[in-house]
Amino acid sequence: MNRVKANILVLVLTVVFSCGLPPDQQALVDVQTFTKKNLDTLVSASEKLCVAVPMPTANGWDATGTDQASIETMKTQWKAARVAYERIEGSIAVLFPELDESTDQRYDGFLETATDTNLFDDQGVTGIHALERIIWSNAIPPSVVEFEKALGSKFVEAQFPKNETQSKNVKEKLCPKLVSDVTEMRQQYSFVRLDAASAFRGVIGSMREQFEKVSFASTGEEESRYAQSTMLDVKANLEGAQLTYEAFRPWITSQKGSALDAKIMQGFVVLEKAYNETPGDAFPAPPLTWSSVSPSAADKNTPFGKLFLAVQKQTDEAEPESLVKHMLEAATLLGIPELKMK
Amino acid sequence: MRVLVLVVILMSCGPQTEMPDSGTLKTYFIATDTDFDSFRGWERVTIAGNLASLQPDGGEPEHQSGQRTIYINQRPKPGATEFPVGTIVVKEMPDRILAMVKRGGTYNAKGLIGWEHFRIYFRPNQTAVVEWRGLGPANGEDYGPRGSSCNTCHGANKSSDGVLNAAFRLRNP
Numbered sequence: 001m002n003r004v005k006a007n008i009l010v011l012v013l014t015v016v017f018s019c020g021l022p023p024d025q026q027a028l029v030d031v032q033t034f035t036k037k038n039l040d041t042l043v044s045a046s047e048k049l050c051v052a053v054p055m056p057t058a059n060g061w062d063a064t065g066t067d068q069a070s071i072e073t074m075k076t077q078w079k080a081a082r083v084a085y086e087r088i089e090g091s092i093a094v095l096f097p098e099l100d101e102s103t104d105q106r107y108d109g110f111l112e113t114a115t116d117t118n119l120f121d122d123q124g125v126t127g128i129h130a131l132e133r134i135i136w137s138n139a140i141p142p143s144v145v146e147f148e149k150a151l152g153s154k155f156v157e158a159q160f161p162k163n164e165t166q167s168k169n170v171k172e173k174l175c176p177k178l179v180s181d182v183t184e185m186r187q188q189y190s191f192v193r194l195d196a197a198s199a200f201r202g203v204i205g206s207m208r209e210q211f212e213k214v215s216f217a218s219t220g221e222e223e224s225r226y227a228q229s230t231m232l233d234v235k236a237n238l239e240g241a242q243l244t245y246e247a248f249r250p251w252i253t254s255q256k257g258s259a260l261d262a263k264i265m266q267g268f269v270v271l272e273k274a275y276n277e278t279p280g281d282a283f284p285a286p287p288l289t290w291s292s293v294s295p296s297a298a299d300k301n302t303p304f305g306k307l308f309l310a311v312q313k314q315t316d317e318a319e320p321e322s323l324v325k326h327m328l329e330a331a332t333l334l335g336i337p338e339l340k341m342k
Numbered sequence: 343m344r345v346l347v348l349v350v351i352l353m354s355c356g357p358q359t360e361m362p363d364s365g366t367l368k369t370y371f372i373a374t375d376t377d378f379d380s381f382r383g384w385e386r387v388t389i390a391g392n393l394a395s396l397q398p399d400g401g402e403p404e405h406q407s408g409q410r411t412i413y414i415n416q417r418p419k420p421g422a423t424e425f426p427v428g429t430i431v432v433k434e435m436p437d438r439i440l441a442m443v444k445r446g447g448t449y450n451a452k453g454l455i456g457w458e459h460f461r462i463y464f465r466p467n468q469t470a471v472v473e474w475r476g477l478g479p480a481n482g483e484d485y486g487p488r489g490s491s492c493n494t495c496h497g498a499n500k501s502s503d504g505v506l507n508a509a510f511r512l513r514n515p
Contacts, residue, residue, distance in 0.1 A: 097477055188447070194374065197374075197471050198472070335465065337463055337471050
């Protein structure tokens with residue numbers, strides 16, 4: 001081995017062995033990298049979604065004819081964007097409340113403070129669910145329609161663009177607004193100097209998201225209600241929580257938290273198993289007699305009942321052996337108090 | 343070669359933080375816990391006046407009465423019409439620590455534009471942790487006249503970019 005090769009070997013070995021960051025710092029690097037990667041996917045999928053929006057025509061969209069393929073592409077990209085955001089929402093939403101609202105607010109959430117008679121422009125009801133409401137407008141479940149009609153006079157029926165103005169608005173206003181907002185989110189995130197507390201709270205936030213979503217499922221209020229893909233959302237929430245938590249494991253175990261870590265990992269397994277028993281992107285249909293407060297024994301035994309109870313058990317911090325309870329214990333072990341959620 | 347080794351080591355270790363996107367003039371300051379760690383060493387003023395007149399309906403009083411110390415991490419330049427991005431104002435009271443941070447951009451567009459509100463918890467080991475952050479208090483908390491939020495009083499004070507304390511207000515010509 002000549003002198004140059006020897007020096008290169010020394011260089012490589014030195015770099016390899018000198019870059020072991022302390023576990024708390026390594027966790028931050030990993031979480032930040034994971035978040036940025038998903039923000040990149042979110043922006044990229046949103047852009048592709050918008051590229052696929054049919055060109056404006058006098059008669060609007062031809063959903064069963066010339067525009068069918070475009071709409072299918074929009075659906076595919078919509079789901080890609082959705083998964084990317086749901087993986088990181090737990091840590092992102094608290095940092096960007098306004099962008100979270102403009103991109104991820106539900107229809108009924110927008111109507112709490114405003115009215116919107118033009119569903120295709122970039123004012124009022126906007127974001128990923130506004131687009132979802134249009135893209136899946138011919139396949140919305142009756143329970144969802146019933147729930148939204150009950151919102152009263154502010155309710156405007158979902159539909160495809162039916163004229164040039166409407167289709168132009170989707171192409172040039174509503175969809176670009178989503179791209180602009182998620183791009184802004186990604187840009188601002190590049191200014192975040194993440195700390196351990198903020199990052200770990202994101203994991204807990206992701207877990208709470210899952211219970212919120214399953215809780216709303218029985219009333220037509222579920223998050224991705226038009227696409228019937230809220231199961232896909234919660235799977236992404238769980239995946240995001242698992243991958244983010246993975247970054248913290250060395251730190252937790254270095255603080256004599258191995259037993260706690262094992263309980264948390266076990267909790268993930270239980271939830272993952274429950275989710276895997278629900279194939280597809282949609283929640284199982286809740287029984288007509290479902291009550292989340294006091295479900296009957298028969299209702300508990302349905303696919304929806306089993307899913308609801310599994311999520312409830314693992315996300316209830318009052319439950320001594322729940323996943324979230326153990327996560328809060330891990331946060332305490334790391335010196336992180338809970339972030340109050342708005 | 344040894345210099346090269348040292349340079350590579352220095353460049354390849356430590357947190358891999360990326361610089362913000364280049365080619366943009368936008369600047370943001372998104373505070374995290376550690377930004378509050380040293381606030382007790384900043385310029386400060388202690389006040390004890392009662393501002394109960396600001397709360398005619400008898401809302402939560404502690405935020406505006408009793409002893410409170412207000413800290414600022416940096417003063418704006420003389421004649422500035424707003425506080426620079428990165429300004430942190432902390433208000434410490436016997437039972438709580440509140441803060442507002444000039445985050446920049448159009449954040450808090452419907453309230454105190456560009457400012458983010460915080461409640462801070464200070465650990466015994468003298469490091470800070472954010473209890474809540476955002477456009478206003480967490481659910482169930484109230485710091486002004488009933489039904490109001492941080493933005494109600496601070497957002498109304500446009501002439502001093504939301505900073506109410508006399509010692510730290512903007513001094514415009």
